[in-house]
Amino acid sequence: MAWVVLVEESEGLGRDRWRWGMTPIVAGPFGDFDSAADAALRLTRDYRPQHPWSERDRNAFRISPSEYIVRVVGATADFHFRVTVAEHITPGTGAPA
Known part of the structure; x- marks a missing residue:
């Protein structure tokens, strides 16, 4: 069993072209849930999303x-x-057979 950390965020340019998307796996694999959970908590502080370009504040x-x-x-x-x-x-592995 492997644990990973995923991030979903707004992607695209221009207000009419934003969409909700998942980034590639951001952290992992981890051998246990607790290690992955620790990494996820760190990412709430350290991850730099595509938008906004000029961050002023952050609340997790x-x-x-x-x-x-x-x-x-x-x-x-x-x-x-x-x-x-x-x-x-x-x-x-691609689409199901």
């Missing part, structure tokens, strides 16, 4: 033991990203 909220929402205040707009601890159960 624990949703569950494995999930955080982080609000990032920029110069002209606010954004958020989600940090989640996940169990990696299958390697990426």
Whole structure:
């Protein structure tokens, strides 16, 4: 069993082109949940999202033991990203057969 940390955030340019997307695995694999959870907590402080470019403030909220929402205040707009601890159960092999 392997644990990883995933980040979902706003992507794209221009207000009409933003979409919610998942970045590649940000941290891991870890051999246990607690190590992955520690890394996820650190990312609430250290991860630099694509938006905003000019961060002014940041507030992190624990949703569950494995999930955080982080609000990032920029110069002209606010954004958020989600940090989640996940169990990696299958390697990426493409579409199901």
